[in-house]
Amino acid sequence: MSDSTATRANVYDVRPKTEVPAESPLAWSYHTSGRPSVSQKSRVVLRERAMAGHMILRGGAIVLDEAVRGVLGFGLPARPNTLSLSDDGARSIQWLSPDEWLVIVPGGEEFTLERQLREALGDAHYAIVNVSGGQTLLELEGDKARELLMKSTPYDVHPDAFPVGKGVTTVFAKANLILRRPTETRWELVLRRSFADYCYRWLLDAGAEYAIGVEK
Amino acid sequence: MSKSLKQPNRLKEGGRIDRSRKLSFTFNGQRYQGHAGDTLASALLANGVDIVNRSFKYSRPRGIVAAGAEEPNALIQLGSTEAAQVPNVRATQQALFDGLVARSTNGWPNVQHDLMGWVGKVGGRFMPPGFYYKTFMAPASMWMTYEKYIRKSAGLGRSPMERDPDSYDHLNQHCDLLVIGAGPAGLAAALTAARSGARVILADEQEEMGGSLLDSRELVDNQPAAQWAERVLKELAGLDNVTLLARTTANGYHDHHFVTLHERRTEHLGETAPLVNGHRPSRSRMHRVRAGQVLLATGAHERPLVYGNNDLPGNLLAGAVSTYIRRYGVVPGHKLVLSTSNDYAYRAALDWLDAGREVVAIVDARPAPNGEWVEQARARGIRIIEGAAVLEAKGASRVNGARVATIDAGAFKVTGQAETLDCDTIASSGGYSPVIHLASHTGARPTWNEEILGFVPSLVKGVHAAGSARGIHDLAAGMADGVAMAAQALEALNRPVQAIELPQVEARREGAACALYQIPHEKPTLRAPKQFVDLQNDVTAAGIELATREGFESIEHVKRYTAMGFGTDQGKLGNINGMAIAARCLNRSIPEVGTTVFRPNYTPVTFGAIVGRHCRELFDPERYTALHQWHVENGAEFEDVGQWKRPWYFPQTVNGKKESMHEAVARECLAVREKVGILDASTLGKIDIQGPDAREFLNRVYTNKWLKLEVGRVRYGLMCKDDGMLMDDGTTSCLGENHFLMTTTTGGAAGVLEWLELWHQTEWPELDVTFTSVTDHWATMTVTGPEARKLLAEITDIDLDRSAFKFMDWREGNVAGVPARVFRISFTGELAYEINVQANYAMHVWKTLFEHGDKYGLTPYGTETMHVLRAEKGFIIAGQDSDGSVTPEDLGMQWAVGYDKPYSWIGKRALSRSDTRRTDRKQLVGLKPKDPTVVLEEGAQIVFDPDHAIPMPMVGHVTSSYYSPTLGSGFALAVVKGGHQRMGETVYLPMADGKTHAAEIVGTIFYDPKGERQNV
């Protein structure tokens, strides 16, 4: 599984080899708060992209950029508070701080990715941390999505201030999250596991007047 | 026929109301009718309702004075049901809706026959400021009794006692330019900015935007002024970059152009929000606006004149008279006397005449007024009494006369013989005070402008004022000023300015106003009929005069002595008059006296709007672990630990009866000591630390040594602040040479991560190390008790042999088929394994443990049992047994302090300060109550000598205390002065109920002192 005694870091595949039931951070929320169905009236639609691979990259931008280009085929975002995406949009890298990025890949790719990156990075100063169990990703769409966000975050979500390709860590209700806008019509919320239920209930409450629906 | 009977003061035509829509409402139990477009105030006046309230202190009858936010009297209580009660709504700001139910906020038993009225009448002269306190204070013990009745008859409104059926919310807004006020200046400014492409928000507190344009006599582009407003608003409404917010009051101007706007979204539609598509929209909304620049076009408030009995119903502001006539088609009386210091107020008399009612006289304080409107009034045959003023209103429950005489305002003297004019309405105008409240919120002190006889706002960077708000009252000039100030704001934003063409407004010749505040009376102020300055707080000119005589010279002190400008009023009508009177009494000028500070909120804001959605289930975030559902389904009682919901204990039903907490905890404790228990420890803070300097960093932030910790080993560490006081504790495991996993207390997680970053970023940036929170990524399950090994062995491939997997080791392997890191650390004193798995798989692992755990008596336990077990072992909780004033040595934990580490780690130097070396510091000890059935109270104070006279010297307190089912007695941890040297001594704990407990000082470890049970 790993070679913790031989290497400097404990590299660790957290995913079971066999089929084991897994629960997203919103499992309890779906159970207790339900999932209002999407209807013609729904002007906001919510969708969870559960069980994705979430990794934190720490280190110098130049070294990491070269490594991720080699492994993922696209580089780090060039500017603070921006995203870079793979051509198919399935993989993304987001600037979190001058030496920190969030990589989100389809679930199951994260361990291989970590190994490949560590190999590519060699002796460079960097850190890679798998945080997949600690967060989940929600997609928000609909013509009232922006207004719903205005109810929730003090960050300016006007298209002039929040163009496509932007991503920020900010306040959401009384919690924090990562807010991103990968496409013209879609917003993404990256929620911390322990706050996910609170954020979900907030979204349903604030979205009720837009007949918010949750896709399964 | 009946219609006109029902609304005797409603004009046959005119106004902006919709006469086709009749609305019925009740006020103080009486049914009335009004029209769509009415405010409650205009509808009450239309129906000839004179008395709308009783005054706050003197219980005098009061009527409507104003037409806007500055109304001091018509504070009403809304709501037909208990849940719908809303206190202190200004009738002038409440749109009429069908079925509206309102009452006066004051008046007991009712507003017409008020019991407290006699106090105001009989005691009137003898009720100076401070009357209630001075009169009812003795004996002091009776104040509570008096107060109950005084409050019942005085005071303002009441809160609902039932749950509010409505919802409220917040909307975060951002704009380049926020324009506050949609009158002539505001509209011109908003249009200028909007056409330049800037993001503009235009907010206005009234039902309809347009401000003074809606009731102006003047023509704009040769049409009624309101039509220009409508044109501009239509254009603004069509622009994407403009947000129009009507019924929205800018209440508070906070730092860096953060302005809160209170939008009343459905209050004009009904007492609860109507259903829209099966959903109730929020009743009101707080817009939290972050603006680049702000333009205040808040207009001006007319100042009433201060004369005798100026509070009788039938005394109105001159401008309000015009507003009611022109905007609502309501003329609030039959025979008008106008008392004025300026030309502009003449419009009230002209409007009154146009409405077909009698103007008895205009009493103008100026010797020879000659402006255009003055000439018009003369030409229409109105009697103008020059150099005179109304000295006193006559009447009981409504004005029935006005005593008028010539005066010398400068000498503050009545110069002529008074004449009594027969009238039912007195309108007065002493000039116009710019609304400077919002500018004052920014901390800028306003400055007195002698030319306009008013304070104008001082402005901090990024704030602009236009039009009447800065004393430019002329219509054409105000519009031009709006354009100019918008251009100024746009320049500051580096935006190109697109000039707009201004409409044509006919110039009007206006004579100069004179300075006039309090009108002299034949009698001295203290003996004259009451001359009110602040109607809402019942502050009179005599009160202010008395305050200055009693030595209050600062206007801020006068304010507090008299209550002038307090509370919901915020001095809108009375402040300038009050200052002028204080200035006269103190022989100073108004600017020398200065103004008081206006504070948020400009008008009252309902708590609902302040709270928004942050209430009920969404009051505060609740953080859940990955196992929360299991805890709920297994009957856990929860404890709040920070924002986390942690299982507190798991009561079971035994013989049909649910266990008490005591019973459940006793059962859980014994299960861990005798068999095996399981705890959800996922809330512990977890920080992943990587980098070649990780070890050196740990060595500096922990008190103990880290350089030699091997991969596969775990160590407990103490973290101090640089003052040597314990901050947090926890275990850190060496995952790889350059890779560690730190755990923190549940409550300390965020603080510790920030602490590590602080030292790394500001003191030791040369260390190559990174910190990442993995608290949420890993779920942690503690399996502990003598049977723990056997249970875990059934579902793991890790070698659990005691020689292969020792105490304070960690190993990785599969648990229930899920990759896991397992740590052999113990917070219970028993054999224990902490299993960490990726949180998405935690429920599977937890359930699998229970599938195998039955035969071993596996028992879930919560935080209470955890506390008992750890305290029996003397394991501290940072933040409970320590409080920021406790060193590791005070805790007796010298074993965890690396005195000889080469780097002067955080906290080390402080441990050799003279204060930290004192031998009489409070030190952590165990306490054994002499009576084993006693469980000491946590927080109870400790004394050495229970017979010492009170106050007894307190020498410490209990930090943790529980009943131990294992020991069969109560036990406690406590800090006691010099406690480490006092083993075996007896201390005492005097309790609030008079009992005194005795306890023996013992060591902190009550169970298994050698630690043999965890090391098996």
Added chain:
Amino acid sequence: MFHIYCPYCEELREEEEFHPKGEAHIVRPKDPEACTDEEWGDYLFFRDNPRGIHHELWVHAVGCRKFFNVTRNTVTYEILETYKIGERPTVTAEHLAGGDKQGNVQVASGGQQTVGASGAAVASVKGERA
């Protein structure tokens, strides 16, 4: 509610995202063991409270998690600049006092502690690192 420019995120953010961390440029003495109790006490406990220009340490807690410095006028609450750790302020009370003096701004000590601190303590604290 302040509006604070984060020098790392390179944009203005709401105050809700930040935590204030007290006076800036408090440098830990390089050799704590060589400090007298008084000097160590000064480092630990004594801070400026100027009326006017104040240099403060803040952290962008809900954001990039970076610490940085803020020069703020404690009278007007105006933020005059923000700058990264390791950088020096360009706006100081001395600099304002020398040239275009601002009304009511008291000359503070440029971020170094002075209130209650002995001369020796100041000397030992100053000049180690920015």
